[in-house]
Amino acid sequence: MSHVIVAGVGMTKFQKPGKHQPYRLMAANAINMAVKDAGISARQIEQAFAAYIYGDSTSGQHAFYDVIQSGIAIVNVHNNCSSGSSALYLARQAVLSGEVECALAFGFEEMQPGALVSHWQDRESPFDRVEPVYEQFNVPQGPIALRTFGSAGRHYMEKYHVDASLFAKVAVKSRSHAVNNPYSLFNTPLTMADVLNDKVIFDNYLTRTMACPPTCGAAAAIICSEAFAKRNGLSHGVKILAQTMTTDTQVSWQDPISSVGADMTKRAANKAYNSAGIGPQEIDVIELHDCFTPNEIINYEALGLCAEGAAIELVEKNDNTYGGKFVVGPSGGLMSKGHPIGATGLAQCAELCWHLRGEAGKRQVTGAKFALQHNIGLGGAVVVTIYGQ
Template structure:
């Protein structure tokens, strides 16, 4: 059974403590927009998977209750930075499996200012779920005082530079591109445009990464209504439907740790395998894709993901971004929303927000950031610890 996204919504992503609102207020805003976009009522929804990382156990129920008290099952999902896409994957599985005809995927986060910690939630670092990952990093690069997530990705960037000759300017080109894209996104946390030199000159976080190459902490929410083909036809939603052609989630394998490389530890093997599964199931490849929303938590991860998705060969991603192939006028437009670096990164909402952007692009509703003639979109959402989710979407008019 096919699954379709027929409604999406999100809040603006904002710096924590910008607004006096609670996570349930964010979820209500995003969920209401998604239901309205689909033209349905909350009473039509039969399941609600809800993604969040930093709220309490049943925060999903507290948020969903703002949309209605209908008694439907609510599931709390936490998969680190891949949480939003994980909630969406559950929604798709409910529909494709014939369990429910209409499912609402919600994701939200109310975060604290400052860099993310080590995943131990204030406890002993040794008990952190990502202690194995940081152990690989420390064995090769040591452990410094910079934020641990920036450090592990920054060390992956150093390895990429040493191994392939990638330059700091190529890394900065990712940040410059995504900040430029976000200037036309009203939902983005940042809408300022920076050149490569300005990105390079911004404050160092963990060399070679600078502040304008790092995603910020953010408050925000996103939602998507996923329905069956039958439901879409009965409600006359076919013209607004976007098909989830294929989707895959992978977790770490021995490959992630065997090499002792931060490039592998931060998830490139997971991403590569998820993409392979999606292409195989869909009968499509990266060269059929027009627009991509990928997980640029740091500029290096965008480059690593180009390679994992097959957009270029191993080690060629720096040259790819430098060539202009991943922006308007190039082969693909990557992160037209501004990506995590500029749109923002409220962990539980990020993966669903990526799909919201792709739905708008594939419907031709993205305004000034519209990718011309977009028919096929790909979303990539990854979390350390680890999970990688790749989703392939196609416009219903195809």
């Protein structure tokens, strides 16, 4: 089977709510950047997949029409925080199937300030399934994202006898990477004291700088076949070596760590490694779903970067940053770059393609050969993508 190519990428600089352009303009800008980066015409795009979760249906069409109204199939994708990677997954499948040779995946979001909450109070929530976990482990009340990831962090601390300073170290690392990223929302360095003494937002340990901010922005990727790339003289494409999506099993409800997608991640990662024919130790650069720093720690282990309970050693040895085994979140991650939900997975894709193309500027991971992308949507879906040259 031939590999699918990421021929071009683009993204806007992420902004705080209220300081952004309308989603239509942000998305159109990102699409135009990806088209230009690929070196094709927008008319060559045969299908498009638009990711977002806050907006009316067919918002994807509304945004794409600012680029071109070519009458192609456009599918709107809503898979919680993995929506962007889900759009990428569908675009790759469309090309692999042979139905089209060139597809577009793009994502955007206009978010509101504050913690994520359900917008539908008159019907069942998909998160009702996790309530027994909260009851069993006496999880405090709070907004869904804080309850879910906050309780996972608490469970990790109790299970492995560590304290919140471990999560603070990850926040400091992430911000040190963001300093060199012009696309990042936050680029001021942090200290351990800054993180630990910041405002507590959940369960007497989780502080504001351990959580990603609500953000607005857009990102896009042009996906094509190897034959299309060769025929059109596209020379700087990045191969998708493997890509997998997993959803929940009953294991997801056994404890707070599993409830934030750790088991989904483990299964998706193992399948992706097997498909790509490489192991985790061969990965050079990683963009993972660090919506909260406890989740980054949990997913070091779920992705196989270290053994279960060994994340503290990985962090202490600086094996999550430049000079160590892996560079995790060179963009600054969701923690610093921002997390406009529909755009997140495609922004991760853009970042990793830049590294594999040697175009990441001051944050370049030298000699990067293999890259891994990890995107979680609770409720749930995990997408793991492995890229290579």
